[in-house]
Each structure stands twice: as C-alpha cells, then as structure tokens.
Amino acid sequence: MQISKSKALFEKAQNYIPGGVNSPVRAFRAVGGDPVFIEKASGAHITDVDGNSYIELINSWGPMILGHNHPMIKEAIIKAMENGTSFGAPTAREVEIAELITGMVPSIEKVRMVNSGTEATMSAIRVARGFTGKDKFIKMEGHYHGHGDSFLIAAGSGAITMGAPDSPGVTKGTAKDTLLAPYNDLEAIEKLVLANKNEVAALILEPVPGNMGLVLPKAGYLEGLRKICDREGIVLIFDEVMTGFRLAKGGAQEIFGVTPDMTTLGKIIGGGMPVGAYGGKKEIMEFVSPAGPVYQAGTLSGNPIAMAAGLAMLHHLNSTPEVYATLDSIGDKIVTGYRNSLDKLGLNYTINHIGSMFSLFFTDKEIFDFESAKHSDTALFGKYFQSMLHKGIYLAPSQFESLFLSTALTDDLISQIITANEESLKEILGK
Ligand code: PMP
Secondary structure (H helix, E strand, C coil): CCCHHHHHHHHHHHHHCHHHCCCHHHHCCCCCCCCCCEEEEEECEEEECCCCEEEECCCCCCCCCCCECCHHHHHHHHHHHCCCCCCCCCCHHHHHHHHHHHHHCCCCCEEEEECCHHHHHHHHHHHHHHHHCCCEEEEECCCCCCCCHHHCCCCCCHHHHCCCCCCCCCCHHHHCCEEEECCCCHHHHHHHHHHCCCCEEEEEECCCCCECECCCCCCCHHHHHHHHHHHHCCEEEEECCCCCCCCCCCHHHHHHCCCCCEEEECHHHHCCCCCEEEEECHHHHCCECCCCCECCCCCCCCCHHHHHHHHHHHHHHHHCCHHHHHHHHHHHHHHHHHHHHHHHCCCCCEEEEECCEEEEECCCCCCCCHHHHCCCCHHHHHHHHHHHHHCCEECCCCCCCCEECCCCCCHHHHHHHHHHHHHHHHHHHCC
C-alpha cells in the first residue's frame, strides 16, 4: 500500500495544526504509522488521497449509518443550499426536526439543537444543575462526553488513547464537582450518593458505553440507576450521542426500556453535518433560556443545511424500521464470522457486541468497565489495525473505541471483512 500523498500532507499539516489533525485520535498515534488523508467516500467505501479504497467500519465515528454520501441526504443538502446557508433566525425545519425527535426518543418531550455532542452534554449538565439547584454530578470512569472541562476526568475515547484521561487545563475547582464511579456497579453509586447526600444534580452515562471499547450494561444496571435517581432527586442523563438512532430509532433507552430524565444526542442526528441536541422532560427543559433562566445559545444552532441533512436522515430511520433489522443482521454476521475465526485459531479474545456496534478486545478477560478494558493488549491492537488497513479495512485507530456498521455493507463485503480479520490475526500472532 502506497500512502506518499498522505505522508506529505501529514508532514505539512504538523507545521500548521497541533499534531497535524483537528481531533487527536485521527493522528494514528496509538496504532503507529501515518494517518491516511481522505479524499472521498461513497456507500461502504472510503478513499484516501493516494487512491487506496477501504471498507468502512467506523463511518465517521457513527453518523454514516446508511453509508457515505447517501443520495437522499446529498439531495436534501443541495436543495437546502439553494436558499442560503445560515440565517441566525428560526426556520420551519427546526420545528419539524424537534417534533420528529420527540416522537422517536422516549425521554424527550422538548429538545434544543446545538452543534456537537460536546455542546449537548455541557448544556445538559448546566440545565440539570439549574433545575435541581445542586452542583455535583456523577460520571462513569472511561465514559466520554465530549471535551467540556467537567467531563475530562477519567474520560474515555481519545483521552484514554492519548494517555490523558484527566486533562491539564481543567481547574481543581471544576474537577471537585465531578464524582467518579465505575460502570456496572450499583453499590458504588449508592456509596457515592450517600457520601454526597442532597448535593448531586445529575448522573450522566453512556447507557451502552462505546468509548472504552464497547461495553454492555449488566442485567438490571440501568433500572437500578433509574431507581436511585428517582429516590434521590437526581437527574438521570443518558448520553446517546453514539447509541441514539443507532441501536434503535429511540436509542438504547428504547431497547433497555429505561427512560432517563434527559438525553444528549449527536452524530446520526446531523446526517454527517455538525449537529447535537439535548432534550428531556418538559419541566426540566422549560429551564432553558428564553423559556427559563439557564442560558444556552448558538449562532449556528439549527443551521438550515445541517437541519436538512438531519431531517432527511431521521425521516428515513423513522419511516423505515427494517433498517434496524438489517443493521442487526449485518452485525450478527460479522461477529459470528469473527467468533468462528477465533475458534479456528484457538483464541479466546473478547468480543462485545450489540446491534451495529462491536469491539474485538485483545484479551480473554470479560470486559465490563474501565478497569477490565485496560487488560486489553493495545500494542497487539496496533499491529492488528495496521494489518487490517493494509488489507483494505478501515477501523477506529484505537482499542478504546467501538466500530460502527452501516446498511451499505453487503454480504460480499462482510465476507471480505471476515477473511481480512482472520488473515490479520494469523499475521500478527505468527499462526
Ligand atoms: N458523547 C459521546 C457518548 C460521544 O461518543 C461523543 C463523541 N464521540 C461525544 C459525546 C462528543 O461529541 P462531539 O465529538 O460531537 O463533540
């Protein structure tokens, strides 16, 4: 594989952009080698500037659930652009998307559009604090909620990958209001709540975390959190930036039947454009300005082009329920193929899987929280990543991420992925 144009671009980029990239994990630091620079993508494939084409298993970290450059979304964007790119004033599309979201996501009665997942979570915490009049909140170790100051403590995703789960620049004053708990451990929450009686505004978590690799909630865990939050008057926030509109049209909350008080959304909601949203119970969302006193705003929030892309995506997902059966079946086929290969090669590596999200961990230990995720052999993952890339499969460049599948993966592509996986495992393990 030849990546000379990517190499040249990366070298130049480092003169002008910190680390050469606009989001850290893109630099491939955790997997070695230079990042490939992308020129275009269509359906299940992404193509770099040297003309190498790869089968996509991250899909822009989640948004491209129907594959890249879907004609329906492209048309919606082009049509919207004919009327101008930004107004900074309300539009009909914002009303339409808000109505659609409240119909799809069980917990959301009112919703506010923002420009990223980071903005959604930062705003949700502020609103929960304003609503309860309390300062502290509980966050799970290894979960990622974007780069807001109060979340960069034991943070997952790129923060783990870069070895900086606790970022410099976050003041002690801010950090003291973020209480940490291990995921999947109700007893730890009970203890934390008792030690901070009447001081906890919110508990935020990824119901199905994908930012320390994919981890599933133990039976009864989400229900248990719901009970504790009800008892203690704590606002339960599900961060469904990854899982929203992916695991089901109503996200993880629909699948697990547990309704949080607030939900944060991103990725798929913008159809590939920069969009996030937060919403929840009416009485909480009525605290948001100008309805209420908690300030939150955005020059480009509800941007007409972004809303057109998001609307096209959500309308499709809402009116085509078979999308989720298709995604589940694609996920099942790939994971079954991977498991067969592991058996054949006498390997006991852990695969965590739900619907169209999965992670292959280079450890035989069960992975159910941040501590257990750390057992994975990240050096081996780096070799595996490079081997897969050279076989034309584009993975997330870190062990601590989930993969995201799209409906564009045909049976033929699925077999290519399974074969590449088996060959890569053989190659890196010398089997
Ligand atoms: N929450 C979760 C669960 C996420 O996975 C992410 C991003 N991967 C974010 C929040 C932040 O979203 P953004 O990168 O759009 O700011």
